[in-house]
Amino acid sequence: MNTSALIFMILAQVTITAIMLYFLIRAMRAKKRPEPDSYTDNDEQDW
Amino acid sequence: MSTNKEAWGSRIGLILAMSGNAVGLGNFLRFPVQAIQNGGGAFIIPYLVCFLLLGIPLLFVEWAIGRYGGRYGHHTTPFTMERMGQSSLWKYIGVFGIFSNIAIAAYYCYIESWTLSYTMHSAMGSFRGLSQHEVAGFFSNYLDLSTTTTGLPYEAIIFFLLCMALNTWVLSRGLSGGVEKMAKIGMPLLVFFAIFLAIKGITLRAGHENAVNSGWVGLNFLWTPHYDSLLNPKVWLAAAGQIFFTLSLGQGSVQCFASYVKKKDDIALNAMSAGWMNEFVEVVLGASVIIPISIGYLGIDRVIELTGLGGLGLGFRTMPFLFQQWGPALAAMAGIAFFGLLFFAGITSSLAMGTPILSFMMDEFNWSRKNAALIFGGAVTFLGLPTVFFFQQGVLDEYDYWAGTVSLVVFAMLEMIMFSWVFGIKKGWREITTGADIRVPAIYKFIIKWITPFILIIVFFGSLIRPAADEWTKVSLTSWPLHKESIIGQLTHKDIGPNSSWFAREFYAESVCIVDSVYMVNEKPFILVESPDHKTSVTYGLRKGNVPMVKAGDHLQAGDILYTGRIFNRVFYLDLARALLLSFFAFSAFIVFKASRRRKKHARHHVKITTS
Numbered sequence: 001m002n003t004s005a006l007i008f009m010i011l012a013q014v015t016i017t018a019i020m021l022y023f024l025i026r027a028m029r030a031k032k033r034p035e036p037d038s039y040t041d042n043d044e045q046d047w
Numbered sequence: 048m049s050t051n052k053e054a055w056g057s058r059i060g061l062i063l064a065m066s067g068n069a070v071g072l073g074n075f076l077r078f079p080v081q082a083i084q085n086g087g088g089a090f091i092i093p094y095l096v097c098f099l100l101l102g103i104p105l106l107f108v109e110w111a112i113g114r115y116g117g118r119y120g121h122h123t124t125p126f127t128m129e130r131m132g133q134s135s136l137w138k139y140i141g142v143f144g145i146f147s148n149i150a151i152a153a154y155y156c157y158i159e160s161w162t163l164s165y166t167m168h169s170a171m172g173s174f175r176g177l178s179q180h181e182v183a184g185f186f187s188n189y190l191d192l193s194t195t196t197t198g199l200p201y202e203a204i205i206f207f208l209l210c211m212a213l214n215t216w217v218l219s220r221g222l223s224g225g226v227e228k229m230a231k232i233g234m235p236l237l238v239f240f241a242i243f244l245a246i247k248g249i250t251l252r253a254g255h256e257n258a259v260n261s262g263w264v265g266l267n268f269l270w271t272p273h274y275d276s277l278l279n280p281k282v283w284l285a286a287a288g289q290i291f292f293t294l295s296l297g298q299g300s301v302q303c304f305a306s307y308v309k310k311k312d313d314i315a316l317n318a319m320s321a322g323w324m325n326e327f328v329e330v331v332l333g334a335s336v337i338i339p340i341s342i343g344y345l346g347i348d349r350v351i352e353l354t355g356l357g358g359l360g361l362g363f364r365t366m367p368f369l370f371q372q373w374g375p376a377l378a379a380m381a382g383i384a385f386f387g388l389l390f391f392a393g394i395t396s397s398l399a400m401g402t403p404i405l406s407f408m409m410d411e412f413n414w415s416r417k418n419a420a421l422i423f424g425g426a427v428t429f430l431g432l433p434t435v436f437f438f439q440q441g442v443l444d445e446y447d448y449w450a451g452t453v454s455l456v457v458f459a460m461l462e463m464i465m466f467s468w469v470f471g472i473k474k475g476w477r478e479i480t481t482g483a484d485i486r487v488p489a490i491y492k493f494i495i496k497w498i499t500p501f502i503l504i505i506v507f508f509g510s511l512i513r514p515a516a517d518e519w520t521k522v523s524l525t526s527w528p529l530h531k532e533s534i535i536g537q538l539t540h541k542d543i544g545p546n547s548s549w550f551a552r553e554f555y556a557e558s559v560c561i562v563d564s565v566y567m568v569n570e571k572p573f574i575l576v577e578s579p580d581h582k583t584s585v586t587y588g589l590r591k592g593n594v595p596m597v598k599a600g601d602h603l604q605a606g607d608i609l610y611t612g613r614i615f616n617r618v619f620y621l622d623l624a625r626a627l628l629l630s631f632f633a634f635s636a637f638i639v640f641k642a643s644r645r646r647k648k649h650a651r652h653h654v655k656i657t658t659s
Contacts, residue, residue, distance in 0.1 A: 001263045008088035013331045020323040023485075027062060027320045028636075030313065030484040038312045040223060041057040046356040 049120055051409040055307055058317070059268055061190075064230040065304055065321035065363025067395025070237070072158060074329040074392060076358030078289060079338045082269055085285045089331070091288035093277065097502075098326065098539035100292045104491060104499040104502050105459060106322045109296065110314040111478040113305025122297045122306040122406035125639045126646075128462065131470040138643060139636055140465070141198075143458035144299025145407060146635045148400040149296070149423070150450030150628055151192060152214075153398070153431035154443045157203075159393035160210035162190070162386045164202065169382025174367040175375060180367035184437075191588075194654050195216060202367045214394065215424030217403045219417045222307060226398045233391035240388035241332040244381060246337035247373070257372045258343045265342035265350075269334060281517035292452075294322060294330055295396065297459030303403040307454050315483035336385070337361055344369045352582065357599060360387070386475060387537065401427075411642035433624060439588070441621035449628055453534060456510060461504040463495075472496040472620050510534055540618060545606045549619035553611050554587075556603040565595045592612075 001009075032042065081088045116127025124144030128137040168174065174182055188194040195202055204321045217225040251262035276282045295301065308314055341361060343351050353361050362385075370381040371415050401423045408419035434443040476492050513533035514522045522528075529535055531542035540547065545555040560576040563584065567573070572589040574597065589595065593612030597603065 001267040002273055003272060005088055005267045007574065008091060008272050009266060009270040009334075011381050012088075012091045013334075016323065016330050020327040023316060023320040023323050024062070026485065027058060027226075027313075027316050030058075030316065033312055035261075036309065037060070038055055038309045039057050040054045041060075 049410045050405060050413045051120075051122060053122075053222040053307055053406070053409075053416075055623065057226050060223065060227035060231055061304070061308070062317055062320045062324070063234045063270040064227050064399070065301065065317070066324035067230040067234050067391075068300050068304065068399035069321065069325035069396075070234070070328045070392050071293075071295070071396040072162075072389055072393055073289075073293055073358075074325070075241070075336055075389060075636065076362050078293065078329045078564075079269060079336075080354045080358045080361070081285055081289050082334065083338070083351070085282040086273045086279075086417050087591045088270035089272035089276050090286065094289060094330075095282045097287045097290040098322075099285075100494060100498050101287055101502050102294050104296060104297070104495045105291075105296045105317075105463065106318040106464075107315065107479045107487070107491065108303070108463060108475070108495060108499075108504060109301040110305040110308075110318045111475065112462065112466060113302035114308045114310065114312075114314050115478050116302065117306030117308065118310050119352055120410060122303055122410055123403045124302055124462070125407075125642075127302065127306070128465060129643075132465050133469070135643070137465060137469075139456070139572070140461050141299075141635045142632065142639050143297075143454055143461075144302065144403060145448055145639070146632045147285075147454045148299050148300060148403050149426050150446060150454070150631060152397050152400040152427045153435045154451070155393065156210050156214060156397050156427060156642070157207050157431055157434050157438075157443065158359070159178065159397055160206040161189070162208040162390040162393055163210055165363065165367065165386040166383055166390055168388055168515070169367065169370070169379055172375065172379060174371055174382070175378070177364070177368065177371070179368045179482060187334040189482070191517065192436065193571075202257060204435055205432065206433075207621045211424050211431070214397050214427075215400060215420050217394075217398055218405055218423060219420035221416055222402070226402060229398060230241075230395050234393050237388045237391040238328070238332065240384035241328070241336060243384050244340070244388075245335035246562035247381065248336055248343065251339065253343075256374075259346055259627075260343050262339040262343055262349070264348070266338035268342055268350075269338045269348055279517075280509075284506065284513075287506050291455065291459070291506070294325060295399065297457075297462070298400070299403050299458070300399040303406055304399065305471050306406070310484045313482050313484040315479060315487050316485045319485065324417070337366065340369055341365060344372060376538040391400050396558065406456050407642075411645065430627065437620045437624075440617050442620055442624045445621050445624040446628065448532075448537060452471060453510070456507050460500070460507050463500045463503055467500055470586055507634040512655045538646040546614075546616045547618060549616060551614045551616055551621070554593075554616070556605055556607045556609050557585075558605050560585075560603050562599055562603065563600040564598045564599050565597065572610075576603070576609075 035043065062388065112127055112131065115131065116122065119130060121127040121130065125138040125141030128141035129135055131137070174185070175391070177185065187477065189203055192201055192203060199205055217229050219225065249262040249266065251258045253259060253261045291297065305314060338350070351366060366385055367382055370378040370385070373381060404421040404423040405416060408422060409416060434446060452639065472492060472495060475495065475633040480487050511534045512527065513530040515528040515530050517530065529541060536542070544557040546557065559579060561579060563575040563577050565574050571591060572593060572595055574587045574595055575584060577584045587609065589610055593610050593614070595610045596608045603609070
C-alpha cells in the first residue's frame with residue numbers, strides 16, 4: 001500500500017471512529033432529565 | 048383527539064433507530080463505488096467538507112423541525128411545516144415527507160427482499176459450484192419472473208410480499224416495541240457481520256484461496272488520492288449527493304423520529320451521535336468490504352468495469368461467486384453475513400420510511416396502529432409491484448430517480464429555506480440548542496442561514512442542467528449539451544434513443560453494436576448484442592411472436608431494425624411509472640387536504656363546546 005493511501009485511510013478512519021465514539025459515550029453518560037422525559041424505559045412502573 | 052401515544056423506550060434506542068434509518072444499502076454498495084469514480088482517497092476531502100456544511104446542518108434542522116412539530120401533536124412534515132411557515136401552502140410542500148417515504152419504500156423493499164432471498168440461498172448453498180457467469184445468470188433469472196431459482200414460481204414476488212409482511216408486522220408493534228427493537232438487534236449484528244467480512248477481505252493473500260491480489264491492493268486502489276479530482280465540480284457534486292442520500296435527508300423520516308422527543312430533551316447530541324455512527328459504518332466498514340474482496344479475486348481492471356454498472360451489480364452478481372472461493376462452510380457464513388448485513392441495513396431504513404405514514408394516519412384520522420401499518424403495507428405493495436413486474440424495463444430506476452433523488456433534493460432545499468428564512472434563524476437556533484447536551488458551535492448559525500441553503504440550491508440547479516459527460520468547464524451559454532441523467536434530460540427522455548414511441552411494429556438498435564448471437568429459450572427468442580470493443584453487452588428478450596431481423600455477426604448502426612412484431616417500448620413503462628408517482632403525489636396532497644379540513648372542523652367544534 002502506498003504511503004499517501006495509507007495516511008488517507010488511517011487518518012479518515014481513526015478520526016471518524018474517534019468522533020463517533022466521543023459523541024456516543026457523551027450521549028450515554030449525559031445526565032438523566034427529570035420525568036416526564038422522552039423515554040419510557042426509565043419510567044416508574046405501576047404495581 | 049389523536050390515537051398516537053407512541054414514545055421511544057430509551058436514548059440508545061432512539062440513536063440506533065436514527066442511525067439505522069441512515070445506514071442503508073448505499074453505505075456498502077454506493078459509497079465505495081462513488082469513491083473509486085471520484086478521486087479515490089481524495090474523495091474523502093469533499094465528502095467530509097459536505098458532511099460538515101450540508102449533512103450536519105440538515106441533521107440539526109430536521110431534528111429541530113421534528114421536535115417542534117411533536118410539541119403540537121404533529122409527527123409528520125405537512126402540518127409541522129404549515130405551523131412553522133405560518134401559511135397553509137407549506138403543508139403541501141410537507142406532502143413530500145409523506146409521498147417520498149411510500150414511493151421510496153416501494154422499490155427499496157423490493158431490493159431488501161433480494162437480500163432476504165440471497166441470505167437464504169447462501170445458507171442453502173445455492174451458489175455452490177457455480178461459475179462467475181452462472182452466479183450472474185442466477186441474479187438475472189431471479190429477476191425474470193418467468194424463470195425460478197428455487198423451484199418456487201414467482202420467487203421474486205413471494206420474497207417481496209414476505210418482506211412487506213415483515214415490515215408491516217414490525218411497524219404494527221409500535222415505535223419502541225417494533226422499530227426500536229429491530230434497530231437494537233439489527234445495528235449491532237450489522238456491525239459484527241461487516242467487521243467479520245472486512246477482516247476476511249483485508250487478510251486475503253495473493254495465491255491463497257484463488258485470490259490474485261492481497262486485500263491491501265483493493266484498499267490501496269480505493270484510498271490512493273488523485274488530487275487533481277478536487278478541482279472537478281463533478282466530484283464535489285458527487286460528494287454532496289452521497290452525503291445527502293447516506294443520511295436519509297429530505298425524506299421526512301428524521302423529522303418523524305425526532306417528533307417523539309420532548310421539548311426539554313436533547314436533540315443536538317443525539318443528531319451528532321446518529322450522524323457520525325452512519326459515517327463510521329460508511330467510511331470505516333463500507334469501504335473495507337466489497338472493494339478489497341472483489342479486487343482480491345477479479346483484479347483492478349475488472350472491478351473498474353463492474354463498478355461502472357453500479358454497486359448493486361457488484362453485490363448480487365459477483366460477491367456470491369467470490370465467497371465460494373473460501374470453501375463451502377465459510378462461503379455460507381460469508382454469504383449470510385454479507386446479505387444479512389444488507390438486509391438489516393435495508394429493513395432499519397424501510398421501517399423508518401413506514402413510521403411517518405403510521406404517525407400521519409394515527410394523528411389525523413385516529414387510526415389504530417395496526418390498521419395504519421396495514422395501509423402502509425398495502426400502499427407500498429400496490430406501488431411496488433410495477434417495480435417487480437417491470438424491473439427489466441427500468442421502472443425501479445425511474446422510481447429511484449424521481450422519488451429517491453429529485454424529490455429529496457427539492458424537499459430539503461425548500462425546508463431549509465423555510466427554516467432559516469421563513470421561520471427565522473433566531474427562533475430556529477433556539478429550537479436546535481434548547482436542551483442540548485453539547486455546545487453547538489455558533490458558526491453553525493451562519494452556516495444554516497447562508498451556506499447550506501446555497502449548497503442545496505447549487506446541488507438542485509447542478510442536477511437540473513448537468514452537462515453531458517460532466518464537462519462543466521467546456522459549456523457555454525450558446526452550447527450546453529445536457530447529460531442524460533440531468534433533470535431536464537430525464538424529462539425529455541434524452542436517454543431513450545430511436546425507440547421513442549410507446550408502441551411500435553419495429554424495434555431499432557439503440558447504438559452501434561455487433562450481434563453476438565440469436566437464440567431461443569422455451570420458444571422465446573433472445574438477441575445478444577455487444578459494443579464494438581466487446582466490453583459491454585445487452586440481451587434483448589423478445590415477446591412470443593416477435594421476429595428477429597438480424598443474425599450473428601451483423602454490424603448494426605443505431606436505428607437499424609433489430610426485430611419486428613408487437614412491441615411495447617421501454618418509454619411506455621417509464622411514462623407509466625412517472626404517471627403512477629405523479630398520481631400518488633396528488634393523492635397524498637388530497638389526503639393532507641382532507642386532514643386539514645378535518646382539523647378545522649374539530650377546532651370549530653372545540654370552540655363551540657368551550658363557549659357554550
